[in-house]
Amino acid sequence: MRWRSVLGLVGVTVAAAVLAGWQSAPGRPAAAAGTTVSITLPSLTFHLAPGPHVEEVEALCSTCHSLRYILMQPPLSRAVWAAEVDKMIHVFGATIPQDKVADIVDYLATHYGTGR
Amino acid sequence: MRSITRIPRRAFLRALAAGAGAAAVGPFWLWSAREAWAAGSWDTSGWNSPGPLVRYPQKTALILLTDRPPQLETPIQYFASQLTPAEAFFVRWGHVGIIPTSFDLATWRLRIQGHVDRPLALSLDDLRTGFPQVSFQAVNQCSGNSRRFFDPPVPGGEWGNGAMGNAEWTGVRLRDLLQAAGVRTGAVQVTVQGLDRPVLPQTPQFIKALEIDHALSPEVLVAHSMNGRPLPVLNGFPARLVVPGWYGTYWVKALSEITVVTERFEGFWMAKAYRIPDTPFASVPPGTVPARTVPINRLDVRSFIIRPSPGSRLPRGKPVTLQGIAFDGGFGIQQVLVSTDGGATWREATLGRDYGRYAFRQWTVEWVPGGPGRYRLMVQAINTIGEGQSLTPRWNPAGYMWNRIEHVDVEVV
Numbered sequence: 001m002r003w004r005s006v007l008g009l010v011g012v013t014v015a016a017a018v019l020a021g022w023q024s025a026p027g028r029p030a031a032a033a034g035t036t037v038s039i040t041l042p043s044l045t046f047h048l049a050p051g052p053h054v055e056e057v058e059a060l061c062s063t064c065h066s067l068r069y070i071l072m073q074p075p076l077s078r079a080v081w082a083a084e085v086d087k088m089i090h091v092f093g094a095t096i097p098q099d100k101v102a103d104i105v106d107y108l109a110t111h112y113g114t115g116r
Numbered sequence: 117m118r119s120i121t122r123i124p125r126r127a128f129l130r131a132l133a134a135g136a137g138a139a140a141v142g143p144f145w146l147w148s149a150r151e152a153w154a155a156g157s158w159d160t161s162g163w164n165s166p167g168p169l170v171r172y173p174q175k176t177a178l179i180l181l182t183d184r185p186p187q188l189e190t191p192i193q194y195f196a197s198q199l200t201p202a203e204a205f206f207v208r209w210g211h212v213g214i215i216p217t218s219f220d221l222a223t224w225r226l227r228i229q230g231h232v233d234r235p236l237a238l239s240l241d242d243l244r245t246g247f248p249q250v251s252f253q254a255v256n257q258c259s260g261n262s263r264r265f266f267d268p269p270v271p272g273g274e275w276g277n278g279a280m281g282n283a284e285w286t287g288v289r290l291r292d293l294l295q296a297a298g299v300r301t302g303a304v305q306v307t308v309q310g311l312d313r314p315v316l317p318q319t320p321q322f323i324k325a326l327e328i329d330h331a332l333s334p335e336v337l338v339a340h341s342m343n344g345r346p347l348p349v350l351n352g353f354p355a356r357l358v359v360p361g362w363y364g365t366y367w368v369k370a371l372s373e374i375t376v377v378t379e380r381f382e383g384f385w386m387a388k389a390y391r392i393p394d395t396p397f398a399s400v401p402p403g404t405v406p407a408r409t410v411p412i413n414r415l416d417v418r419s420f421i422i423r424p425s426p427g428s429r430l431p432r433g434k435p436v437t438l439q440g441i442a443f444d445g446g447f448g449i450q451q452v453l454v455s456t457d458g459g460a461t462w463r464e465a466t467l468g469r470d471y472g473r474y475a476f477r478q479w480t481v482e483w484v485p486g487g488p489g490r491y492r493l494m495v496q497a498i499n500t501i502g503e504g505q506s507l508t509p510r511w512n513p514a515g516y517m518w519n520r521i522e523h524v525d526v527e528v529v
Contacts, residue, residue: 035220035221036219037349037354038218038219038349039174039217039218039349039350040173040217041173041184041215042170042172042183044170063315063316064212064314064315064316064319065182065185065315066182066184066185068180068181068182069182072165072181072182073274074264074269074271074274075269076269076271080271091388092212092314092316092319093317093318094316095316
């Protein structure tokens with residue numbers, strides 16, 4: 001299945017000193033200075049359906065966001081996919097070379113499209 | 117007979133048993149919808165998005181929309197309680213950003229700045245002890261909750277119904293912070309920004325704005341706790357904005373600065389995004405572009421049947437309690453109507469305890485299922501100013517503010 005992915009190592013490294021004082025009483029004083037709270041996000045890998053230009057699509061689209069953004073979409077028409085790619089470039093500033101745009105739209109409309 | 121209260125725990129134990137390797141690796145695991153279904157973990161009736169389930173730090177197993185940035189949906193069974201557990205509360209970061217995951221509380225500050233007499237730089241300690249503490253329940257719902265039901269479909273975060281939750285938020289009134297800083301005459305709005313940053317420098321920074329009168333109203337909160345505990349990192353630690361009755365886009369997480377401004381803020385996330393048609397019910401004919409838009413704002417009326425869960429098999433003649441939730445944008449729920457015959461007849465539900473006009477309002481109806489067959493259970497709510505729900509779905513290009521009358525299909529045997 002497409003979503004199948006490799007698990008990433010995850011740790012919740014919460015500075016015990018910080019949360020220990022808080023677990024039950026939100027009104028209690030905050031922790032001592034120098035304490036940190038941090039989490040480690042899982043590292044997941046997703047792959048798109050094989051086909052012409054899939055490598056470019058994976059590389060260019062995953063710069064800013066997970067490929068899950070593509071995988072979770074309902075089937076979209078070619079016009080909607082083209083508008084999405086255009087939005088990524090002109091609204092969000094994606095650095096997609098102009099000569100790759102048609103290939104990307106083709107790929108998305110072919111594999112994640114409505115056939116229209 | 118399925119019992120949805122027991123499902124999360126059972127599913128969790130089964131997952132540990134089935135995936136001992138994964139469990140040994142860490143507190144994270146990932147499960148396909150099919151495997152989860154086989155284990156009886158949650159319904160695939162379409163109430164939620166299809167998954168898989170994932171477990172993120174400080175969170176229980178939630179439904180994955182995207183991992184980078186994280187968007188996680190709450191499974192239906194958690195809505196059987198008045199308060200949505202913090203570990204099950206939906207997660208929505210986005211805006212092609214890098215999210216903050218590490219905080220040094222010695223240096224973290226929330227800045228109150230801009231058009232004020234005395235700019236402030238507040239530590240978490242200041243927020244927790246330096247100002248009056250306020251607690252109340254309020255529903256946070258993503259603007260795009262239920263987007264996957266739009267027809268024709270719209271691109272975006274393809275949420276089922278689980279991008280919502282009701283928590284008890286504790287913190288400081290934004291008004292108290294602004295008054296401590298001394299808002300000067302001529303203030304128009306406050307802008308609100310967190311520690312998340314875009315991946316690319318040219319991508320618009322996520323900044324939201326509230327009118328100054330709204331920011332100075334007693335109900336907007338800078339919250340450091342939910343359900344009596346510090347916010348999980350993925351839900352906005354160390355502090356987030358709580359804007360009761362308004363969509364989640366304004367509830368900025370991991371706050372870093374609140375700036376009083378003298379001119380209307382025209383940044384991307386106010387002027388271009390999170391806009392709704394300026395039409396009745398924020399709706400336009402499917403597939404069309406609205407002529408005029410306004411920033412999304414107050415929650416519309418919604419109601420859900422949580423029990424019995426979709427697809428349940430119920431014995432005929434045996435009384436069953438239908439149970440669910442309703443909420444709106446802060447006028448308060450007046451009435452909940454339930455149908456057990458696909459909308460042919462409706463009767464009034466009994467409302468549960470009132471936890472405030474921004475909270476989930478639980479409701480129940482007793483029902484004795486008749487002869488065997490398939491039954492469509494439906495629910496609709498009406499608020500105190502007469503706003504309700506419709507069988508006709510609304511549509512807008514961004515997939516916001518879905519509030520159709522919902523149903524659950526069950527089988528009587």
